[in-house]
Amino acid sequence: MPETTTPPKKFTTKADFHHTARADRYQFHDYYLVDDLLEDHHRMARQAVRDWVKAEVSPIIEDAAMRGKCPTHLFRGLAEVGAFGPSLPVEYGGGGMDEIAYGVIMQELERCDSGLRSMASVQGSLVMYPIFKYASEEVKRKYLPKLGSGEFIGCFGLTEPDAGSDPGSMRTTIVDDGDAYLLNGAKMWITNSPIADLAVVWAKDEEGKVRGMVVDADAPGFSAPEIHGKWSLRASITGELVFENVRVPKGNVFPDIRGLRGPLSCLSKARYGIAWGAIGAALDCYDSALRYGLEREQFGKPIAGFQLQQKKLAEMITEITKAQLLAWRLGTLANRGEATPAQISMAKRNNVHMALEVAREARQIHGGMGITSEYPIMRHLMNLETVLTYEGTHDVHLLITGHDVTGLNAFG
Incomplete structure (x- = not known):
């Protein structure tokens, strides 16, 4: 994919976007x-x-x-x-x-x-x-x-071109160079990277241990080319991180955490938020489908009055309700410090898969209008295809649950 020739302006303005006259209903x-x-x-x-x-x-x-x-x-x-x-x-x-x-x-x-x-x-x-x-x-x-405060924008560098679901195989390295470390390597599919002021980066030290650090984006040798051509998460900016002998002050390296436990704890925090967030996308699709079904008439009555459409709507709200209760219980456990990474993994997998299925059903209820920008359905559908994959793919999360309930590691 081509790189940008000039860095993007950090902050847009309201005037940069067309404002629709349609109300958010x-x-x-x-x-x-x-x-x-x-x-x-x-x-x-x-x-x-x-x-x-x-x-x-x-x-x-x-x-x-x-x-x-x-x-x-x-x-x-x-x-x-x-x-x-x-x-x-x-x-x-x-x-x-x-x-x-x-x-x-x-x-x-x-x-x-x-x-x-x-x-x-x-x-x-x-x-x-x-x-x-x-x-x-x-x-x-x-x-x-x-x-x-939003003055600084950050990004998170873990995933690499050859290290996605297997972060332990990362090739990015840091080498001791006196008063600093030299950072070399590349990260891929990094949200916010082209506009970031700093990155939290994970790399292997000379002993092969994964270390975390804060890297300033204005450091010599740091670049963050934007990834173009996405059909998903199009309102979010995504890029790479490339490090060529970037000097990282030793004070910027996290002192007491080594191994994958550090980055995986961050992923659990993000996965928890996704488990809740996906419900929002599902609710928006359901709300739009219900309203459309009540307003759109065929054969002399609203299409929501037909059995097949009611089946879809009933299944959608049922799955959403189950996900709401799952998220609330997970939140209760998290507040007590008792939510395990495996429990968070299950909620992320279940709720994102649920939201994707709701979006697909909502698209069918909307018919041809479901693929237009008059409704949010197709945008949610494309976005959720990515959410299903990032912060751990659907299948990887199944294996996390399987490992937790059997005690047997199926990863290798």
Whole structure:
């Protein structure tokens, strides 16, 4: 894929996008009254994000996706509604909320677009979280407040061209060079990388141990070419990371974490948010399908009155409700510090697969209109094909559950 000849402008503006005159008619659906299980501060956090999305993002998201242009000016808005590191301490740039609040925020963002939620997931779970968890106090104070405010944009470098589901086979390396490490290698499919101010990067040291570090994007030898031609997550910017003898100050390397436990803990944090976020995409598809089914008439009555359409709608809301309860229970466990990586893996796999199936059924209910930008269905459908794969593929998550229940490792 071709690289950009000039680096993209970091922040867009409202004027860069066409604003649709169509109102965001989304209505939240809660068949089992799961809302009763939430606390007031969860609802307040969700409502703040919902209002912001309807006012600032919904009017431009179709244009952004159609053009493949990331609305980077939304980073400041995401920060203002508490979408970056919601469950991290306030003193380190987070929101000081609990894990359920983090979940409902991700749900509202992905209700609009998976790319929007990806922007927030990467910033909070894959950049701020590892810095908070593993970096020195000096590094925390240097980066976290600016990441939390949206002044800095971060990205997460783990996946490589030849190391996807098997991160242990990564080839990116760091070598001791006196007062710094020399970083060499490449990362692939990195959300936010072409516009990032910094990257949390994972590489192998001279002993073959995986180490994490913060790398400034303006360091000599650091480049982040954009990946073009995506049919999915088109409102989110994706690129590579290329390191050619990049000098990383030793203080920027996480001091006490070695091995895959570090990056995998970050992935668990992100997967948790995806388990909630995917429900939002499913809800948007269901809401649109229900409304379309009630308004569209064929053979003298609304198509929602036909048995096949009612079957689809009934199955959709059933699966959404099951996913809502799964996410809420996972959030309760996470708040108690008891959610295991395998439990998070199951929720990510189940809820994303559910959302993809809901999007497919919704597309059929919309008929030919379902593939147009008049409705969000096809955009969600394309996005969810990627969400099914990133942060662990559907099949890999099945093997994680299989390993957990049998005690037998099927990975190799």
